[in-house]
Amino acid sequence: MNIDGLLSERANYMKASDIRELLKWVTADVISFGGGLPDLSQLPLGEYSDVAKYVISNYGLKALQYGKTEGVDELKDELVKFMSRYGIRADSTQILPTVGSQEAIELVARVFIDPGDVIITEKPTYLAALQAFRVYRARIIGVDMDNDGLMIDKLEDTVKRLKSEGARVKFLYTIPVCQNPTGITMSLDRRKALLELASRYDLMVIEDNPYSYFTFEPVDTTPLKALDREGRVVYMSTFSKIIAPGIRLGWVVADQEVVNWLAIAKQAIDLHTPTLSQYIAYELLRRGIVDKYISVIRETYKVKRDAMLDALSRYMPRGVSWTRPSGGMFIWVTVPSGIRTEDMLALAIRKYKVAYVPGKSFYPDEDVHNNMRLNFTYPTIDQIYDGVRRLANAISEYLNQ
Ligand SMILES: Cc1ncc(COP(=O)(O)O)c(C=O)c1O
Incomplete structure (x- = not known):
């Protein structure tokens, strides 16, 4: 055919x-x-298999039944603790487990982008985010980086120009720490300046953070979300690098209203994130195995x-x-x-x-x-x-x- x-x-x-x-x-x-x-x-395959066995025998049908789109409560409570260690204060209603952070990117794109809307990104940036944004026909504008990350003066010029053209700037997508593809980390001063600018121009910020858990030397990795006082940062992260990519598990931390919208979009995509993966991650976090592996x-x-x-x-x-x-x-x-x-x-x-x-x-x-x-x-x-x-x-x- x-x-x-x-x-x-x-x-x-x-x-x-x-x-x-x-x-x-x-x-x-x-x-x-x-x-x-x-x-x-x-x-630590031995520990992983002990945990997988424990989850099936202990949580049994709960771990194998359909679950809520909003995610497994035990995991979300554990993520609240995990995030608080990185300075992010959230309650469990502000957390949404996703199928990798790739799904989080897709959900954000689906919920927020209309054809012609402007998305601002670092230049260069993660190519699978570009792929997701393009499907929703976003106009993507890149802003230069230097060794301290996104150049905030250039970002401001870009936002001013776009606003004066009447463009609908929907959000800034950024990977502030150990960026993909450059490996560059945005300085703390720039992170603060970025949030000030976001506040001044009323921008939403999507913070994608797969890598900050394993830096190789002392470097400030405070998430934008930890500095965000206005609820304008949508934070996403993943267990792909700190448990294993095959578990396909990530999460979003955002204001409850955003989480609700992402959950509605998620229902039509996959109903919920695999329950089994969520219980396994919960046990791995709870037992400190994730920290040891990091x-x-x-x-x-x-x-x-x-x-x-x-x-x-x-x-x-x-x-x-x-x-x-x-x-x-x-x-x-x-x-x-x-x-x-x-x-x-x-x-x-x-x-x-x-x-x-x-x-x-x-x-x-x-x-x-x-x-x-x-x-x-x-x-x-x-x-x-x-x-x-x-x-x-x-x-x-x-x-x-
Ligand atoms: C910046 C960034 N975001 C998102 C992802 C997606 O990761 P996953 O869907 O495995 O969580 C990756 C994967 O490499 C990445 O580098």
């Missing part, structure tokens, strides 16, 4: 992620810095980040620069402007057997071609050194062509 004539207009705005397309090419002999995969080699990955990922930074400084040719993330999973590399990293990828994969994500797809509204995102958490230390050396050779060959 030919479905071309049946596809919705919306389907035209759905685009397969470049990362997924790229992963298809990656064979066993390719070192991949491409995906955003955590290293699962240190997972300390493990903090150590492991620090060693890997340091290895990648070292390999980059050893092998990269002149003219290549990169960020120094204080946590998270990614380093953002800038190559000389003559290189289009999306064009170089075929050479890198086929000849040098190394993969990365070209930077282009992370830009909301601009064509920038000379960046790439490297993941340092999934490869082994040997692969990091070997892969960066191969990548440096690919860049040198490409530059000399």
Whole structure:
């Protein structure tokens, strides 16, 4: 059957992620810095399986029955405690468990975006958020960052300009700590200035925070939500990196009215977040297993980040620069402007057997071609050194062509 004539207009705005397309090419002999995969080699599998067994035998049918869209109360109460340790005060009615934070992004997009509405993001930003916003036909405007994160003066210029044009600016989407893709953390002063500006221009702020739990050196990671006195921040986070991505569990913290709307939207998508995952996460949190695992990955990922930074400084040719993330999973590399990293990828994969994500797809509204995102958490230390050396050779060959 030919479905071309049946596809919705919306389907035209759905685009397969470049990362997924790229992963298809990656064979066993390719070192991949491409995906955003955590290293699962240190997972406390024994404790996880004890917990899974305990949940089935103890919570039994409750953990396997349909549940409320609003989520499992035990988990939400535990999340209230977990969030309070990061300075976020919320009660359980302000928390909504979601199927990963990706679903939280989708819910926000579904509830708030009309075609033509303006969304402001960092430039570059998380590409799957861009994908979600585009399906709802948002006009996405990027604002520059420097090493201290989003540039607040540029943000203000952008907001002023948009408002004077009569644009409907719906929200600012930001990843303040260990940003994806750059690894950059916004300074505390900028975070405060951002909230002041949001208050002055009456902006809603979507704060996406998967990575702040495992930073590798002392850095202020106070969430915007912890500084938010006006209820304008919608905070989202995830267990994907601190339990495992396969549990598909994230959560939103927001004012109750926002949570209610997101829950209504969620009903039509999946009724509720898997009850089994919620009970397992509850037990893992309650028993302190999540905290223990966070300390493990903090150590492991620090060693890997340091290895990648070292390999980059050893092998990269002149003219290549990169960020120094204080946590998270990614380093953002800038190559000389003559290189289009999306064009170089075929050479890198086929000849040098190394993969990365070209930077282009992370830009909301601009064509920038000379960046790439490297993941340092999934490869082994040997692969990091070997892969960066191969990548440096690919860049040198490409530059000399
Ligand atoms: C910034 C950001 N937001 C959201 C997600 C989605 O994560 P998940 O749906 O697994 O919680 C990711 C995943 O890598 C991410 O980097």
